[in-house]
Amino acid sequence: MSTLTVTKSSSEDALAPAAANGPVRLKAPFARSELEALVIRYGSPLMVIDCDQVRAQYRALASALPGVDLHYALKPLPELTVVKVLKTEGCFFDLASGGEVDVVRAAGVLPERCIHTHPIKRDSDIREALRFGVRTFVADNADELGKFIRHRKRCEVLLRVAFRAPDAIVDLSRKFGCQPESVPELLAVAARLEIKVTGLSFHVGSQVASPSTYVDAIKACGRLIKEANESGIAKLHVLDIGGGFPVSYGAAMQPINDFCAPIRAALSALPPDVRVIAEPGRFIAAPAGTCVATVIGRAVKNGVPWYYLDDGVYGSFSGQMFDHANFPIDSLRSDGERIPSVLAGPTCDSIDIVAENVLLPPLEIGDLIIGRVMGAYCSASATDFNFIRRARVLPVNVTVEIG
Ligand SMILES: Cc1ncc(COP(=O)(O)O)c(C=O)c1O
The missing domain is CATH 3.20.20.10 (Alanine racemase)
Structure with a gap:
């Protein structure tokens, strides 16, 4: 991992690099547009680490x-x-x-x-x-x-x-x-x-x-x-x-x-x-880590919406299993009535459920889910189970010249 550099494109203006080709600067708490721009640039899932x-x-x-x-x-x-x-x-x-x-x-x-x-x-x-x-x-x-x-x-x-x-x-x-x-x-x-x-x-x-x-x-x-x-x-x-x-x-x-x-x-x-x-x-x-995951599938079971993410308990949310942590999770989308929903991970295992009864607005495939306070014991204990790639760890606000 080295200092992040940014090459500008119009969809990525929200990232507000400190300077052209400089390190990524984001103002916490990160705005929706900034996190969306990070996913466009670096892919999903991400573990954004705010230095x-x-x-x-x-x-x-x-x-x-x-x-x-x-x-x-x-x-x-x-x-x-x-x-x-x-x-x-x-x-x-x-x-x-x-x-x-x-x-x-x-x-x-x-x-x-x-x-x-x-x-x-x-x-x-x-x-x-x-x-x-x-x-x-x-x-x-x-x-x-x-x-x-x-x-x-x-x-x-x-x-x-x-x-x-x-x-x-x-x-x-x-x-x-x-x-x-x-x-x-x-x-x-x-x-x-x-x-x-x-x-x-x-x-x-x-x-x-x-x-x-x-x-x-x-x-x-x-x-x-x-x-x-x-x-x-x-x-x-x-x-x-x-x-x-x-x-x-x-x-x-x-x-x-x-x-x-x-x-x-x-x-x-x-x-x-x-x-x-x-x-x-x-x-x-811990407070430095924000997990960004994408809804990759949907279902309705017994009237309850299920959203399948590209990250789960075998990945960044492994902290729920090994570290017994309950992370604050929310969707970036905030419009629409919030109803009890299920967030599930991407593996074929039924244990791979991130959250149940979480109040979410109706989500579309491609919408982003974020988990806060996920810098500790999350990506560190993520696995490659199912050969599903773990979240990319993305340090931002590095600011010092660290080579
Ligand atoms: C020997 C040792 N030192 C330090 C730590 C870090 O502890 P914490 O993350 O609770 O500050 C651990 C955690 O397992 C540990 O085993």
């Missing part, structure tokens, strides 16, 4: 968590342009696979600005990240620590601790993380193996409703860090507070600055020499 929004989200979180180094977690949206945009903002990066290493390498990110936080790794995963120059990894059990014996001179490890947030939409502490009580024992194992553990990490789960689990986890980790340093078993000076920061999928939400207020208070009680980092993914990526 202005990426920047705004990064800046909002950075200002809500002053002094915390934000490592963008690539997994929700591993897009080269997004990484380049965030690099220009001074962002750090969080990787979990060799593919993600390739993206940051291609973006020209320095390896010392990256950490690798997958708790379970193959030796080849570790080597791949090491070859790039990453030095900080995560482990949550003795086996995993053992994988660093041969690399111990070249890396340091954060121990991931489990803190389960009952209100997280995606629970990440069931599968990963040791119990807080196991930390002293694992530090002893690491000391025996001569593996340098420099801190603790946690991830309270994705899309958490309240900051209370962060606060509890920060307090518990503060105590564990103090005890470890006092006992002399390790010298811990990093706390990674993970991702999980929530976005609004339609319902009213606390502004991020208010959400983070108790987190800031908890962090301020940590010893001053502890460097705090975070791994936000969804918060930065």
Whole structure:
């Protein structure tokens, strides 16, 4: 993916390029004519990524968590342009696979600005990240620590601790993380193996409703860090507070600055020499993504209109399945009485239904449907099932010269 260039034609004037052959500039929320023009130019389905929004989200979180180094977690949206945009903002990066290493390498990110936080790794995963120059990894059990014996001179490890947030939409502490009580024992194992553990990490789960689990986890980790340093078993000076920061999928939400207020208070009680980092993914990526799909077929079943789209739950709407998200969906056409309708995806599978009982005006084949807040965990988990091409990811408002 490179900087978008625009060649003008009369039907595409709505795109308002910043300059002839310059990057596409769109003013959010995108106008109907702009989205139609994008489809004429780039085809359908599309996942339009607004880089202005990426920047705004990064800046909002950075200002809500002053002094915390934000490592963008690539997994929700591993897009080269997004990484380049965030690099220009001074962002750090969080990787979990060799593919993600390739993206940051291609973006020209320095390896010392990256950490690798997958708790379970193959030796080849570790080597791949090491070859790039990453030095900080995560482990949550003795086996995993053992994988660093041969690399111990070249890396340091954060121990991931489990803190389960009952209100997280995606629970990440069931599968990963040791119990807080196991930390002293694992530090002893690491000391025996001569593996340098420099801190603790946690991830309270994705899309958490309240900051209370962060606060509890920060307090518990503060105590564990103090005890470890006092006992002399390790010298811990990093706390990674993970991702999980929530976005609004339609319902009213606390502004991020208010959400983070108790987190800031908890962090301020940590010893001053502890460097705090975070791994936000969804918060930065989700609001930037607008899915644009086209009605490719229609039917009426038991009096209910069905509209078949060129994108579905095997594609961009995979976030509904894997991420349990309910995206705000609407038609670009707004004339006519809205009645309960069904939106279905393009595959031959009957599970491929995007929305039922959605209030829509009468639609024609060729009309566009848009899904908002779809930047995270949507195109990233799309498949090619039925060999149906997934949506093209289209970064707009790139504005900076990123090559
Ligand atoms: C290790 C790790 N870090 C960061 C993230 C990003 O979390 P979120 O998108 O909730 O901010 C995830 C998500 O799965 C993760 O597993």
